[in-house]
Amino acid sequence: MTDYAQEIAETIAKTVGMEASQLKQYIEIPKDAKNGDYAFPCFRLAKELKKAPPIIAQELKEKIQLNTEWLEKVEIAGGYLNFYVATDSVTQEVLEEIEKNPQYGSSDRGKGKHIVIDYSAPNIAKPFHIGHLRSTVIGAALYKIYQYLGYEVTGINHLGDYGTQFGKLIEAYRRWGNEYDIDQNPIKELTKMYIRINQLCKEDETVLQACRDNFKKLEDKDAYCVNLWKKFREVSLQEFQKVYDLLGSQFDSWNGEAFYSDKMPEVIEILQKTGKLVESQGAEIIHLEEQGINTPCMIQKANGSTTYATRDLAAILYRARTYDFDKALYVTSYEQVLHFKQVFAVAKLLGLDEKYTNGLEHVPFGMVLLPTGKMSTREGNIVKLEDLLQEAITRAKAIIEEKNPDLPNKEEISKKVGIGAVIFNDLANSRVKDEVFDWNQILNFQGETGPYIQYTYVRTQSVLEKAGAKEIANKEVNPQLLRDDYSQKIVKQLYHFQETLVQVTEKNEPSILSRYLLELAKAFSVFYNENKIMAEEADLRNSRIYLTYAVGKVLHIGANLLGMEMPEKM
Ligand code: ARG
Numbered sequence: 001m002t003d004y005a006q007e008i009a010e011t012i013a014k015t016v017g018m019e020a021s022q023l024k025q026y027i028e029i030p031k032d033a034k035n036g037d038y039a040f041p042c043f044r045l046a047k048e049l050k051k052a053p054p055i056i057a058q059e060l061k062e063k064i065q066l067n068t069e070w071l072e073k074v075e076i077a078g079g080y081l082n083f084y085v086a087t088d089s090v091t092q093e094v095l096e097e098i099e100k101n102p103q104y105g106s107s108d109r110g111k112g113k114h115i116v117i118d119y120s121a122p123n124i125a126k127p128f129h130i131g132h133l134r135s136t137v138i139g140a141a142l143y144k145i146y147q148y149l150g151y152e153v154t155g156i157n158h159l160g161d162y163g164t165q166f167g168k169l170i171e172a173y174r175r176w177g178n179e180y181d182i183d184q185n186p187i188k189e190l191t192k193m194y195i196r197i198n199q200l201c202k203e204d205e206t207v208l209q210a211c212r213d214n215f216k217k218l219e220d221k222d223a224y225c226v227n228l229w230k231k232f233r234e235v236s237l238q239e240f241q242k243v244y245d246l247l248g249s250q251f252d253s254w255n256g257e258a259f260y261s262d263k264m265p266e267v268i269e270i271l272q273k274t275g276k277l278v279e280s281q282g283a284e285i286i287h288l289e290e291q292g293i294n295t296p297c298m299i300q301k302a303n304g305s306t307t308y309a310t311r312d313l314a315a316i317l318y319r320a321r322t323y324d325f326d327k328a329l330y331v332t333s334y335e336q337v338l339h340f341k342q343v344f345a346v347a348k349l350l351g352l353d354e355k356y357t358n359g360l361e362h363v364p365f366g367m368v369l370l371p372t373g374k375m376s377t378r379e380g381n382i383v384k385l386e387d388l389l390q391e392a393i394t395r396a397k398a399i400i401e402e403k404n405p406d407l408p409n410k411e412e413i414s415k416k417v418g419i420g421a422v423i424f425n426d427l428a429n430s431r432v433k434d435e436v437f438d439w440n441q442i443l444n445f446q447g448e449t450g451p452y453i454q455y456t457y458v459r460t461q462s463v464l465e466k467a468g469a470k471e472i473a474n475k476e477v478n479p480q481l482l483r484d485d486y487s488q489k490i491v492k493q494l495y496h497f498q499e500t501l502v503q504v505t506e507k508n509e510p511s512i513l514s515r516y517l518l519e520l521a522k523a524f525s526v527f528y529n530e531n532k533i534m535a536e537e538a539d540l541r542n543s544r545i546y547l548t549y550a551v552g553k554v555l556h557i558g559a560n561l562l563g564m565e566m567p568e569k570m
Pocket of ligand 1: 120160
């Protein structure tokens with residue numbers, strides 16, 4: 001498809017003798033269609049050309065060579081130059097492209113580039129909590145979108161399967177193992193043991209020491225400790241898998257923290273050679289004040305055991321060598337901002353090519369709040385994720401049962417709607433914002449929700465079914481019949497699909513796509529209410545049906561990229 005912004009930038013570039021790529025960045029898309037499809041803010045050139053913006057606008061307008069094939073007119077509005085793209089040519093081009101390209105919006109812009117995404121990463125023997133759900137959902141959406149744009153992507157579930165908490169669990173098991181049935185209800189029982197041993201550690205310093213020693217023994221491959229660790233890991237993974245099955249999550253690698261246990265000595269050795277590793281109360285740390293970080297990074301504890309940070313450093317070395325990544329993203333809650341600042345700062349000392357250290361990026365997200373406040377393990381306010389997802393399905397089913405009792409396959413559809421609602425809710429707003437989890441809101445078919453997107457898609461499909469036109473040929477579209485505002489709002493939105501996906505990857509912000517889909521769905525709802533799709537006149541009817549088909553297709557592709565499944569009926 002024609003990249004109109006690019007064309008405009010090139011036209012202006014020829015006239016003023018500047019780089020088109022730079023000018024393109026200045027081009028804006030006016031909020032109100034009255035001001036054209038693209039606007040060029042002439043004040044951006046004021047310094048360079050030493051003239052006032054309105055004068056620049058006037059001169060540009062006179063001098064630029066317009067390509068009248070697709071450009072209808074150019075107008076001056078204050079210091080802006082507004083470009084109006086010829087409606088019919090956009091309509092024609094967009095609809096043709098959607099018809100012939102099953103992967104509409106995809107591209108090869110990422111060809112030859114490798115993106116590593118570290119996401120989900122729940123902790124063994126602890127509940128898979130709602131923050132991990134958010135990480136899983138955001139990570140998976142980014143994964144799919146990067147891939148759609150031609151990047152090679154590796155998704156890593158960096159499981160929390162190592163660390164002092166295992167020392168504690170081993171100690172608890174040694175003391176009270178026979179009191180708990182961890183095969184039957186692993187996470188619940190292990191959590192109880194964990195709480196109990198923590199209590200004891202608080203009361204008795206020697207128990208805490210025993211726990212730390214257990215972890216050290218685990219690191220030193222003590223058989224008793226290793227076997228227990230294996231067992232805890234295995235039963236926990238079985239539990240997590242239930243959540244992943246419901247969400248449809250997949251990972252290319254399950255290398256968790258323990259995977260790096262034999263890769264940390266190298267990190268420590270490299271850091272020692274830099275002379276920056278210093279001793280502090282028996283521990284080995286690195287001061288980061290020079291890099292603007294006041295808290296030092298702990299590399300090795302006083303008893304010689306390693307830290308979460310050291311494992312992340314070993315992972316960076318490993319991932320750089322194994323995947324030769326261009327970007328490595330880490331999707332976690334913003335509680336870990338300091339951790340990643342420290343780790344990325346220390347990574348600069350590992351002697352890696354700058355390509356890798358520059359490619360490290362933390363993708364933080366906000367908390368999930370219940371209408372009653374923060375969800376937290378410590379306050380006992382735990383929501384078991386599997387239960388939460390099941391409840392979403394049950395609630396979706398109740399709504400469907402009420403709205404459409406005769407629907408076949410209610411089970412399957414309820415699952416798509418319930419899970420889709422939870423997924424969309426995680427992606428609907430800017431990720432750093434805290435999110436309120438409110439059942440009534442996320443399942444509202446008329447709200448800014450996943451079910452609303454699905455419902456709009458289903459509407460497009462029922463129009464097509466009624467029209468008997470599942471496969472419609474673009475040749476029947478007459479763009480002149482789609483000049484009305486309602487149709488044009490849709491056409492323009494469809495045109496911007498690929499650009500939207502690119503923006504998602506530039507900011508690692510899937511909500512840009514969620515908002516896009518909401519806008520598209522809303523535009524379709526208005527079109528549907530205002531324009532009679534099944535018009536008497538065949539040409540008009542066909543054109544409107546085709547536009548409906550195009551909306552359905554893009555909603556489907558977009559929602560799938562977010563990780564939602566689309567029902568055909570609901
Ligand atoms: N397991 C950690 C947690 O639950 C998240 C791990 C994130 N990834 C990483 N490479 N540190 O908080």
